[in-house]
Amino acid sequence: MAETDPNSPYYLHPDHPCDENLPMAILSKEEDNYFIWKNDFLAFLRSKNKIGFIDGTIKKRVKEAREKEQRYAFLMGLNKGLSYVRTQTMLMNPPPSLNRAYALVDQAESMMISIMR
Secondary structure (H helix, E strand, C coil): CCCCCCCCCCCCCCCCCCCCCCCCCCCCCCCCCHHHHHHHHHHHHHHCCCCHHHHCCCCCCHHHHHHHHHHHHHHHCCCHHHHHHHHHHHCCCCCCCHHHHHHHHHHHHHHHHHHHC
16 A cells, blocks of 8 residues: 555655665674664654654554455455445545445445335
8 A cells, every 4th residue: 555645654755765874873782882873763763754663653554454355355246236336435535444335335235126126
């Protein structure tokens, strides 16, 4: 999932160099410079808006990804008669929750049944 919000911690600027050298002290066994290195490293992460990955304030998107997969599987499993509901639901922005997608399909099915009577 590409992140386009520059304020998001998941965002990487298009000009971001992948092989960027970290501007900080080199951790050394010979010198007692751990705290200098740690402070430099944390300052670097803050400057890139990535500190939350280290301190635990950014949670994994596991639940969000799982629901997206379940919603997709549910919608793709619909019969051809409900393809218009699938298309409309998949184009919604933001995407509906799995429960909301189910409710939309249920409503469409009820309408189809009432029309056929």
